[in-house]
Amino acid sequence: MALCELLGLVVLGFCVLVLAVDPQRAYGASRGPFGQSNVVMAPPRVGICASSVITHGYKCEEHEVKTQDGYILNVNRIPEGLVGGFGAKRQPVLLQHGVLVDGMTWLLNPPDQNLPFILADKGFDVWIANSRGTRFSRRHTSLDPTQPGFWNWSWDELVTYDLPAVFDFVYSKTGQKINYVGHSLGTLTALASFSERRQIDKIKSAALLSPIAFLSHMNTALGVLAAKSFVGEITTLFGLAEFNPTEEPVSVFIRSLCSNPGVDCYDLLTALTGKNCCLNASTINLFLKNEPQSTSTKNMVHLAQTVRDGILAKYNYGRADYNLMHYGEASPPIYNLSNIPNDLPIFISYGGQDALSDVRDVGLLLDHFKFHRGDKLNVQFIKEYAHADFIMGVNAKDIVYNQVLAFFKRQV
Numbered sequence: 001m002a003l004c005e006l007l008g009l010v011v012l013g014f015c016v017l018v019l020a021v022d023p024q025r026a027y028g029a030s031r032g033p034f035g036q037s038n039v040v041m042a043p044p045r046v047g048i049c050a051s052s053v054i055t056h057g058y059k060c061e062e063h064e065v066k067t068q069d070g071y072i073l074n075v076n077r078i079p080e081g082l083v084g085g086f087g088a089k090r091q092p093v094l095l096q097h098g099v100l101v102d103g104m105t106w107l108l109n110p111p112d113q114n115l116p117f118i119l120a121d122k123g124f125d126v127w128i129a130n131s132r133g134t135r136f137s138r139r140h141t142s143l144d145p146t147q148p149g150f151w152n153w154s155w156d157e158l159v160t161y162d163l164p165a166v167f168d169f170v171y172s173k174t175g176q177k178i179n180y181v182g183h184s185l186g187t188l189t190a191l192a193s194f195s196e197r198r199q200i201d202k203i204k205s206a207a208l209l210s211p212i213a214f215l216s217h218m219n220t221a222l223g224v225l226a227a228k229s230f231v232g233e234i235t236t237l238f239g240l241a242e243f244n245p246t247e248e249p250v251s252v253f254i255r256s257l258c259s260n261p262g263v264d265c266y267d268l269l270t271a272l273t274g275k276n277c278c279l280n281a282s283t284i285n286l287f288l289k290n291e292p293q294s295t296s297t298k299n300m301v302h303l304a305q306t307v308r309d310g311i312l313a314k315y316n317y318g319r320a321d322y323n324l325m326h327y328g329e330a331s332p333p334i335y336n337l338s339n340i341p342n343d344l345p346i347f348i349s350y351g352g353q354d355a356l357s358d359v360r361d362v363g364l365l366l367d368h369f370k371f372h373r374g375d376k377l378n379v380q381f382i383k384e385y386a387h388a389d390f391i392m393g394v395n396a397k398d399i400v401y402n403q404v405l406a407f408f409k410r411q412v
Helices: 007-021 047-054 101-105 115-121 156-172 184-197 221-231 233-238 246-256 268-273 279-290 299-308 322-328 359-367 394-412
Strands: 063-068 072-077 092-096 125-129 176-182 203-211 346-351 375-381
Touching: 007 101, 047 063, 047 072, 047 101, 063 156, 072 156, 072 322, 092 115, 092 156, 092 184, 101 115, 101 125, 101 203, 115 125, 125 156, 156 176, 156 184, 176 184, 184 203, 203 394, 346 359, 346 394, 375 394
Parallel strands: 092 125, 092 176, 176 203, 203 346, 346 375
Antiparallel strands: 063 072, 072 125
């Protein structure tokens, strides 16, 4: 989410903050205490439904979704709001979080300010995804998290396996096309997926909050240094397949970044995301009790490649012969965003203070939509917003979520 959802490198900064404040372990965590790693072959007993939804009076369902490559993903459903009367055919909405966080990040504000509850109360059938490797999705049909093979993936696999599996599951349960909401990495995977015409037959519309596709103008000292470190040296530096911000090897690495001249780790959130205008201290404290989550080191490297290369491409194996083996060509294939159907309804909301989803990079993204049908592309610019405001902002309901609702309601 906010602090962390900021894309691979951004996450780094968040991790330093987490380590600095020594937060409590995540609710329902499927990992052991700091410095340990548990084999997890059964789902956590206390999930998002029990801890954060049912307690507020909403109905909630826990589902398991299996991907084609064997990962078992946890998906939460809020089928209706506190007040009924909307009929049986509620439109489904799927919420996708960013990197190093999970679906809990949509539920950290007071109930009347949380997007899932707002959508449910307005008549939508709400589904919350949890990506592979996060605490509620640390299972596989034949692997466990202690094995390097469990972590042999990047966001390419989220595009190829996770999103299709969840879309297919929600579609099979509802029989309706799906409205989508993504934040940060959740926008990157969606854009890449749509560019390959995946989910097109099952998606109704997409709302992309603080969208990430290009990161060429991300210019915070810590973020740039982290991106450089993640390309090439990170795997030899750690020797780890799992990137767990709560464990010692990663924390040591992050502290080493903070010791570099010109890197100020005192106010990490501002340094990495830009100056967020509208955060509540109690929400941040709750966030720190629940995050960060693990991801794969390979995923972090892939995100860093996106920063370094300035293009949206599949994972680069670093050698022409390796790329030839995986892709049949010496360079990784590009995700061509111009292939996204020009009649797909898209809502984009971005902020003027966002250091990750920089306005210039969003401009590059919007260039790929220059031939999109004008009535199908809706763009919102919020001058005072930075990356975390879209999820944790105290006024996000009035400024962003009401616009998302209106956008969804216009899709018939």
